[in-house]
Amino acid sequence: MPAQQPEFADLLQTHKSDAFVFTEQERLILELYNQEQELQLESSLFEAQAQGQLQDLSSISDDVLQAQLIKAEREALEERTKYLLRNRIAHNVLVTDPVLKAVHGGANAAFSERRLLPLIKERDVISMVHSSLAAKLSSTLGALATAEKNNLAANEKNKELAQTLFALAEEMKSQSTEEIEDPNLRAQLQELDSRVRMARRRWRIMKSVVAGMVVGSGINWASDATLRELVMDDEDELQ
Incomplete structure (x- = not known):
């Protein structure tokens, strides 16, 4: 085992991955994207809280209240599923499209996309090593x-x-x-x-x-x- 550790270290720390640095514009875009996600989540929570405060629960019977709680939990679960699915789709589009262009675009790929190609190859190598180690495990x-x-x-x-x-x-x-x-x-x-x-x-x-x-x-x-x-x-x- 000790003899294999340097080999894995070389796979995880290469000159190409160390040389990759986000530009100021790219860093700003990522920060704004993260802020947008947080604001969407906070907005959803505020809307749910506001809707819950509209009704006077003191005049509702226990059975009706229990039924409304079950309905509210179901609706919250559905909204959460929609929210996660929407974000997952957007994330996959943002990630997958540049990767496909970097791999298949060739000379027509933009400079920012060509920068990803060495990292994608290293990711694939690490994925294969991970699969091999998982099989051995x-x-x-x-x-x-x-x-x-x-x-x-x-x-x-x-x-x-x-x-x-x-x-x-x-x-x-x-x-x-x-x-x-x-x-x-x-x-x-x-x-x-x-x-x-x-x-x-x-x-x-x-x-x-x-x-x-x-x-x-x-x-x-x-x-x-x-x-x-x-x-x-x-x-x-x-x-």
């Missing part, structure tokens, strides 16, 4: 999910073996206290019991670590029965 996440499921399967097998070992240890422990008198065998049983306790602690630690990895990976573990069982499983089940 998706593949890596898929491989991670597969590895975690395989790890869960191995842990489940270990869990079954541990439960069998615990059952055998408990059986042998009962025999050691009631039937076994050989000191050497009793010592072996005590050592086995110590190993069982250590295995139980290791299992709990490993289970907590894997569950934390699943939660922190960003995978939708709640929709997967195996992952959900791991994360939500009772840690005291092996006691």
